[in-house]
Amino acid sequence: MSEHDPRFSQPGHPPATITEFEGVRSLHLGTSWEQGAMRLARPDAIELEYVQMMMAWHLFLAAPRHIVQLGLGSAALTKFCYRRFPDARVTAVELNPNVIAICRALFELPPNDERLQVREMNALDFVLDRKNHGTVDALQVDLYDEEARGPVLDSPEFYQGCFDCLRPNGIMTANVFGEFGNYDKNLEAMTEVFDAVVWLPEVHDANIVVIAFKQAPQIDFSVLFERAGEIKRRLNLPAKKWVEGLKEWMRDQAG
Numbered sequence: 001m002s003e004h005d006p007r008f009s010q011p012g013h014p015p016a017t018i019t020e021f022e023g024v025r026s027l028h029l030g031t032s033w034e035q036g037a038m039r040l041a042r043p044d045a046i047e048l049e050y051v052q053m054m055m056a057w058h059l060f061l062a063a064p065r066h067i068v069q070l071g072l073g074s075a076a077l078t079k080f081c082y083r084r085f086p087d088a089r090v091t092a093v094e095l096n097p098n099v100i101a102i103c104r105a106l107f108e109l110p111p112n113d114e115r116l117q118v119r120e121m122n123a124l125d126f127v128l129d130r131k132n133h134g135t136v137d138a139l140q141v142d143l144y145d146e147e148a149r150g151p152v153l154d155s156p157e158f159y160q161g162c163f164d165c166l167r168p169n170g171i172m173t174a175n176v177f178g179e180f181g182n183y184d185k186n187l188e189a190m191t192e193v194f195d196a197v198v199w200l201p202e203v204h205d206a207n208i209v210v211i212a213f214k215q216a217p218q219i220d221f222s223v224l225f226e227r228a229g230e231i232k233r234r235l236n237l238p239a240k241k242w243v244e245g246l247k248e249w250m251r252d253q254a255g
Contacts, residue, residue, distance in 0.1 A: 007101055008098045010101075013095070014098065015030045016028070016029060016030075016098040016099050017029070023039055023041060024047060025040055025107070027073065035073055035074065036048070036051070043079070043107070043108045044079050044108070046076045046080050046237070049203045049238075050203050050207035050209055051076050051077060052238065053173070053203065053209040053242060054140050054175065055077070056173055056200065056209065056211055056239075057140075057172075057211065058138075059231070059239060059243065061138055064137035065087070065089065066089045066091070066137055067089070067140070068090075068092075068093070068140065069081075069090070069091070069142070070093050070126065070127075070141045070142070070143055070153075071093070072092045072099050072103060075092070075103040075108075075109040078090060078092040078118070079107075079108065082110065088137075089117075090116050090117070092118045092119070094119070094121075095121065097120050100120060123143055126165075127161030127162050127164070127165050133164045134165070134167055135167070136165045137167055137171075138171055138173070139170065139171070139172040140172075140173050140174075141162065141172060141174040156189045156192050159190050159212075162193075163193045163212075168215060169215055171211060171212070171214070172210075172214075173210065173211055173212075174186070174209070174210045175208070175209055176199075176207075176209075176210055177207045186210070193212075195214060195215050196212070197210060198249050201245045201248060219246070225240065227239070228240040228242065
């Protein structure tokens with residue numbers, strides 16, 4: 001593909017481009033920063049470890065009815081949730097039309113249907129829209145610009161909107177990546193709003209996945225390890241590592 005294919009370089013937004021290496025296709029927004037990846041032999045699998053971690057809500061929510069992704073990336077989470085949770089509606093919100101176009105053309109994102117809706121809009125507008133409040137079980141937030149700076153939305157207003165979108169037992173997972181100050185800023189904003197906020201150990205070039213609960217759960221690690229085993233069997237995700245990460249987090253907080 002040419003560096004700026006006109007299909008994926010509409011003016012007003014960063015162009016979407018790809019690289020390929022050892023069977024993995026990566027998404028870029030006109031820079032060297034990787035915005036997502038897909039293994040060509042397994043297009044519906046989640047390739048990157050931190051993106052797999054964004055599924056950690058499944059330890060607590062067995063049967064979500066509505067899963068929302070803010071920031072489409074390479075559509076890994078959107079495709080995975082659409083394929084693996086056939087009883088759930090899946091909504092993805094992406095501001096950049098070039099990203100949506102390249103995901104449909106080169107990352108095997110299915111077309112919209114009665115269960116899948118990919119919406120070209122600002123994530124802040126989505127979470128502040130009262131029509132979306134109280135409708136979401138699992139909210140996955142991964143919002144970065146073309147230089148991988150971010151999260152680009154990190155205000156208490158934004159996280160209040162995320163909280164408001166969730167059903168009573170809803171959970172948000174968010175990738176917090178970037179300069180060191182981003183971690184504290186985002187965690188403080190989340191803690192202001194959510195009943196409980198925890199995070200998993202850093203992976204893949206300083207990505208940290210935060211889990212924010214609308215209502216703090218009762219955590220029984222024997223139950224979580226049992227659920228992790230089922231997630232591994234059913235979805236082939238390394239969920240035991242997530243539970244171990246939660247235990248490590250709780251030990252650190254207690255110490």
